[in-house]
Amino acid sequence: SQQGEEDPQALSIQEGENATMNCSYKTSINNLQWYRQNSGRGLVHLILIRSNEREKHSGRLRVTLDTSKKSSSLLITASRAADTASYFCATDNQAGTALIFGKGTTLSVSS
Amino acid sequence: DAGVIQSPRHEVTEMGQEVTLRCKPISGHNSLFWYRQTMMRGLELLIYFNNNVPIDDSGMPEDRFSAKMPNASFSTLKIQPSEPRDSAVYFCASSKLAGGSYNEQFFGPGTRLTVL
Numbered sequence: 001s002q003q004g005e006e007d008p009q010a011l012s013i014q015e016g017e018n019a020t021m022n023c024s025y026k027t028s029i030n031n032l033q034w035y036r037q038n039s040g041r042g043l044v045h046l047i048l049i050r051s052n053e054r055e056k057h058s059g060r061l062r063v064t065l066d067t068s069k070k071s072s073s074l075l076i077t078a079s080r081a082a083d084t085a086s087y088f089c090a091t092d093n094q095a096g097t098a099l100i101f102g103k104g105t106t107l108s109v110s111s
Numbered sequence: 112d113a114g115v116i117q118s119p120r121h122e123v124t125e126m127g128q129e130v131t132l133r134c135k136p137i138s139g140h141n142s143l144f145w146y147r148q149t150m151m152r153g154l155e156l157l158i159y160f161n162n163n164v165p166i167d168d169s170g171m172p173e174d175r176f177s178a179k180m181p182n183a184s185f186s187t188l189k190i191q192p193s194e195p196r197d198s199a200v201y202f203c204a205s206s207k208l209a210g211g212s213y214n215e216q217f218f219g220p221g222t223r224l225t226v227l
Contacts, residue, residue: 030212042202043154101154103153
C-alpha cells in the first residue's frame with residue numbers, strides 16, 4: 001500500500017517560474033525522501049529530510065516537512081526545461097526497512 | 112562507478128513464456144530492491160534483500176514471480192509463466208545499508224517488459 005500521495009498529479013509551468021509539489025503521508029515517519037524520474041529512466045535521489053528537520057535546501061530545491069500535518073513540499077525555484085520529469089516522495093514501509101513511493105507529480109517546464 | 116546495471120533493457124515475450132530479469136547492484140551495497148512501475152499502480156515494491164537474504168516478499172504479486180540473490184553482485188527476478196498483465200517497467204535499486212528511509216536508493220535504468 002502507498003504511504004505518500006503527491007499533489008498535484010500534473011503541473012505545467014514556464015521556464016523561470018517556481019514549481020511546488022506536495023506530499024501527504026499517513027503514518028509517522030523517520031525520514032522522507034524526494035526522487036526525480038526523467039522519462040524512460042530510473043529514479044534519482046534528490047534530497048532526504050529527517051523527521052526532526054523542518055526545512056532543507058539543495059541548490060534550487062527547497063524541501064519542507066510538517067510532521068503535525070503529515071505533509072512535505074518540494075519547491076523548485078527558477079525552473080528550467082531540464083527539470084521536466086516526474087517527482088516522487090518516499091517514506092518508510094510499516095517495518096521501517098524499505099521505501100514506499102507515491103504515484104508522483106509530473107512536472108512539465110516549457111521554454 | 113557503473114551504477115546499478117539491469118538487463119535486458121527491453122523484453123518482448125509471448126504469454127506463457129518464462130522471463131528472467133537481471134540486476135547487478137553497486138559494489139559495496141548491502142540492500143537490493145525490485146520494483147514494478149505501471150501507470151495504474153505506480154511504483155510497487157516487489158521484494159528486497161539485505162546481505163543477499165530476502166527480507167520481505169509480500170509485494171510479489173503471485174507465485175509466478177520469484178527472485179533470487181545468489182551473491183552480493185547479482186540478482187534475478189523470474190516470471191513463469193508470464194501474462195499480459197505483467198507488462199510493466201521493472202526496476203532494481205540498491206542501497207548501502209538497510210533501514211528504509213534512512214538510506215538513499217540508487218536505481219537502475221529499468222527493464223521494459225511487454226508480454227503479448
